[in-house]
Structures are given as C-alpha cells and as structure tokens.
Amino acid sequence: xxxxxxxxxxxxxxxxxxxxxxxxxxxxxxxxxxxxxxxxxxxxxxxxxxxxxxxxxxxxxxxxxxxxxxxxxxxxxxxxxxxxxxxxxxxxxxxxxxxxxxxxxxxxxxxx
Amino acid sequence: xxxxxxxxxxxxxxxxxxxxxxxxxxxxxxxxxxxxxxxxxxxxxxxxxxxxxxxxxxxxxxxxxxxxxxxxxxxxxxxxxxxxxxxxxxxxxxxxxxxxxxxxxxxxxxxx
Numbered sequence: 011x012x013x014x015x016x017x018x019x020x021x022x023x024x025x026x027x028x029x030x031x032x033x034x035x036x037x038x039x040x041x042x043x044x045x046x047x048x049x050x051x052x053x054x055x056x057x058x059x060x061x062x063x064x065x066x067x068x069x070x071x072x073x074x075x076x077x078x079x080x081x082x083x084x085x086x087x088x089x090x091x092x093x094x095x096x097x098x099x100x101x102x103x104x105x106x107x108x109x110x111x112x113x114x115x116x117x118x119x120x121x122x
Numbered sequence: 123x124x125x126x127x128x129x130x131x132x133x134x135x136x137x138x139x140x141x142x143x144x145x146x147x148x149x150x151x152x153x154x155x156x157x158x159x160x161x162x163x164x165x166x167x168x169x170x171x172x173x174x175x176x177x178x179x180x181x182x183x184x185x186x187x188x189x190x191x192x193x194x195x196x197x198x199x200x201x202x203x204x205x206x207x208x209x210x211x212x213x214x215x216x217x218x219x220x221x222x223x224x225x226x227x228x229x230x231x232x233x234x
Binding site for chain 2: 043045050051052053055058065066100106107108109110111112113114115116
C-alpha cells in the first residue's frame with residue numbers, strides 16, 4: 011500500500027515534556043511537509059523538506075524541529091511542549107511543491 | 123500574512139442545489155490551485171485542481187472557475203448531496219519551492 015503513514019494517532023502529554031511524531035511516505039515523492047491544524051481547522055505550514063533539504067521554515071517556535079533521514083521520512087520533534095501546541099499535526103507529501111498533496115491521517119496532540 | 127482568502131466561512135444548501143465556494147489570492151507567482159475536502163475525523167484529500175493555462179476545470183459535479191486577471195477562483199458543486207457535507211479548503215502554490223498556502227476553509231452543509 012502506498013500512502014503517507016503517521017504515528018502516533020493520538021498523544022497526551024504534560025507541559026514541558028518532549029514529544030516526537032513520525033511520518034513516512036511510500037509514494038516516491040520528493041517533498042514532505044508538516045502542517046498544524048488548530049481547533050478552527052486552520053492549516054498552517056510548519057516545514058517543508060525536499061530531498062532532505064529544508065526549503066521552507068516558517069516562523070514557528072524554536073522548540074519545534076524537523077528531522078529527516080531520507081526523502082521518505084520526515085519526523086517532527088517538540089522539545090518542550092506548551093498548551094498552545096495542542097492541535098492536529100498533519101504530514102503530507104508531493105512530487106513537487108506545485109503538485110498534488112497526499113496527507114497522512116494526522117497526529118492529535120493534547121497538552122495538559 | 124493571509125495570502126489566500128476563502129469565503130464564505132460556512133455555507134448551507136439544499137440537496138440538488140449548486141454550492142459555490144470562493145477564493146482569492148495576492149501573489150501573482152502562484153500557478154497551481156487545488157481544492158481539498160475534509161470530512162470530520164479525517165485528513166484533507168485532493169478534490170480537483172487547476173493551473174492558470176485554463177479558466178475552467180470539470181470533474182463530474184465539481185467545477186473550478188478561474189479568473190487570472192482578478193486573482194479569483196471558485197469551486198462549484200452541482201446537484202449537491204448530503205454526502206458532500208465537509209470542510210473545503212482552497213490552496214495556492216508556485217514552483218519556487220514555497221509550500222502551498224491554504225485558505226481558512228468553508229464548512230459546507232447539504233440538507234436533504
């Protein structure tokens with residue numbers, strides 16, 4: 011099966027903890043992304059990776075960092091979570107930035 | 123900086139009517155305009171997309187109308203069905219390695 015796979019589906023943690031989310035795509039795409047979707051459904055780009063090169067790094071807090079071992083994997087680490095980090099984090103991939111996206115199922119983070 | 127504006131925020135139509143969702147953009151370098159739909163509890167999925175070489179793209183009941191001069195594009199859903207009820211996102215991207223920007227979404231409800 012070819013798709014974008016994210017783990018975990020759901021994560022609950024306390025303020026100040028470190029969390030990591032995994033994303034893997036088996037579509038042979040060259041570009042991967044992380045988006046944050048808040049409670050109002052707004053989709054905000056966080057990072058883009060093209061063949062392990064960071065091509066977009068939006069003004070996200072420095073506690074967020076992308077990690078990639080190859081073009082099929084793009085993980086997201088949050089060093090010290092804060093309550094406002096509670097959201098759904100969506101991983102996506104595409105052949106190019108101006109082509110169709112495939113999204114993963116998302117990781118819902120709840121910070122308490 | 124909101125580069126893609128979407129309206130209305132929510133829309134209710136009766137079954138069989140045509141739903142019209144609107145988007146506008148600012149950046150003239152944008153050259154790819156997809157629409158995604160997201161059902162509750164699921165991730166966004168590509169519905170239909172257009173490039174500026176065309177001013178219309180059809181796929182079954184779904185049609186994109188594109189106006190390059192006014193920097194506007196719209197999604198028309200003909201013969202709306204209750205199963206079309208979802209949140210619809212427009213997006214815009216260019217080929218300069220800038221990640222796509224999404225509109226704020228339109229929550230569509232189709233009443234039987």
